Amino acid sequence: MRKISAVLITIILIVILLIGVKDLPDFGRAENPSNNILSKTYLSQTTRETGSLNIVTGIILDYRALDTLLEATVLFSGAIVVLLLFKS
């Protein structure tokens, strides 16, 4: 019974993911969302707006700082949970 339900759940997940893949835009077309104005804006404006010569640091610590904050929180909670589990 468990095997049958596992196979069924897997097939349903595969079908859902393939339906998502079917709607992806074609590779390399000019009007794709990956070719929008955002990357050019970052490349030309980051140094002027944040003062950071390293554009990656300017993005992850200024424009996308909330994302970096949650990454740091993930690291913190990982370390704290491992400390609690292995407490002698």
Add this chain to the structure above:
Amino acid sequence: MEKDIILKEVGKILIPLIQLFGLYVIINGHLSPGGGFSGGTILGTSLIIMHLIYGKEFIMKIYSRKRLVSSLSISLIFYTLIKGYSFLSYQLHLPHPSVGVTGRILSAGFILPLNIAVGFLVASVFYIIFTIFINSEV
């Protein structure tokens, strides 16, 4: 467990250089490739090398469990406070530091203290996870 004397003497030369390089990568995070995550990894690696060469008791004297956990927590709180003030200051028109002259160390507003906070957090996390898998405790 007594380690080789060559290992100890080479460690005396190499470990300060590794830590200096880690601090350099953290502090120059907004000017050159690198930043908090990579510099913190280098600092954590120097702590791991110290643990492997000189043993647990040596490193416990300068970086005990309590200090490790408090540096972890303080750097996360520091990051949250600075970035929270940064978000609020843009919204409520509070004063925030200017961008400054591009290319100086003391420029780029909040990015330098944020890099330092992330660097110390990552170094502490790396060392904690290493010691737990080596000793089953910190």
